[in-house]
Amino acid sequence: MWKPDRHSRQPLYEQIADHIEQRIAYGEFPPGSLLPSERKLAAELGVNRSTVIMAFDELRATGIVERRTGSGTRVSTTKWEIAPKHTPNWKRYAQGGQFLPNLPFMRKIREALTRDPSLIDFASGELAADLAPINEIAALMSEHRYTSYLGYDNPQGYIPLRQALVSYLAEHRNIRATEASILVTSGSQQSLYLITQCLLSPGDAVAIEDPSYCYSLPMFQSAGLRLFRLPVDPYGVHPEDVRALYKKHRIKMVFTNPNFHNPTGTVLAAERRKQLLEAASELALPIVEDDPFSLTAYEGTPPSPLKSMDEIGSVLYIGSFSKIAASGLRIGWMVAPREIAERLADARQQMDFGLSVIPQQVAAQFLSSSYFAPHLKRLRMQLLFKRDLLVEALNKELPDLIRFAVPSGGLHLWCKLVPEIHDGRLLEEGIRRGVVFVPGSVYGSDSGFVRFTFARARTEDIPAGVAKFAEALRAAIGG
Incomplete structure (x- = not known):
């Protein structure tokens, strides 16, 4: 500026x-x-x-x-x-136009961060620079030549990257795929955009979780879709709710984030996973599984994706580099039946003729390199440390004014505020004091919830950011 x-x-x-x-x-x-x-x-x-x-x-x-x-x-x-x-x-x-702008709260947060980059950022859902594999990627770029071809590449994605993703999905997510069933995208949001624009029609009914990151994406409303809620409890969604929505509204697709759900951090219970897939099979209902956080599991084995249990091809599986490596690479992927992958690749080609080949080359090398596994281990340790620092600060500053369940993976902490607080006033007070966060109503919840993202803020800023939020909350209560 x-x-x-x-x-x-x-x-x-x-x-x-x-x-x-x-x-x-x-x-x-x-x-x-x-x-x-x-x-x-x-x-x-x-x-x-x-x-x-x-x-x-x-x-x-x-x-x-x-x-x-x-x-x-x-x-x-x-x-x-x-x-x-x-x-x-x-x-x-x-x-005008059919594509709606971002929600007012999201625009306000973005404008505040642009105006004052010194704000402590608990809002942005991305990794901080100290969590990204910057040195590893720099080493790969010095070891390999990435400029052998700079023309348009395969619209479905750089073939060596899709081959690397086949191995990655088999090893880390227990998903069997072929390079023909993988579409490389610029991230999870582009995958969702292609699905809503190309596989659904205006007026179609779809089911999304409540609360859900999907509520913060106006692309669903821009596509003219009717949204119906699947309430999320500590064990995820209830599969019977899917059957009920299908019976009442003839929903055509289910969107879910079963592992370290955004924003609540919950993990869909094993029995419910089985029941959800059974319901999808009975109703011939596609499930879109957004799975950006699984590999951030702090301890033990990451929870299995629905796709790994999918025996009949009901699940469209979406993944991304953004939450496990670097959002700036703009690399995501979708595993889908071949005809769907080709259909969406054709649509994406009409938009941009495909992604830049250089980030795809970097991503392919990183996935296949000896750097990847150590990076994941370090990422999990640092996220766990930041999570614990945030939890400790909240317990210290707001022991009686906030409640939350501690997540075992992901980047977010979902908090319930004990007093009834107007979201807009609380955000204003926070910005005035130097901290930003996302009000829960952005994700479809009632006022009185907040999502803290602890991956973006610097470690040394987390206690100070919570102290500023505590001041803002008490000011909003007093007001």
């Missing part, structure tokens, strides 16, 4: 005026569009509001912008020799 140069001889207000004029000239702010408010722009640029007022006065003096009482400062419609009737209504376009 651009900032004025405080060491320049040019006054700050002139720098700001020049910068805004440039953005207008480049078409970022078309004629007639509303500029950010003086207060918001001052906060973004780290200057006094009076400095922004002077910048706007400078632009008004040259006719570049005009101020209308009650409607803010807008770009002039006549200065650029463009008649207002010929100017597209970009606001209407931005608010």
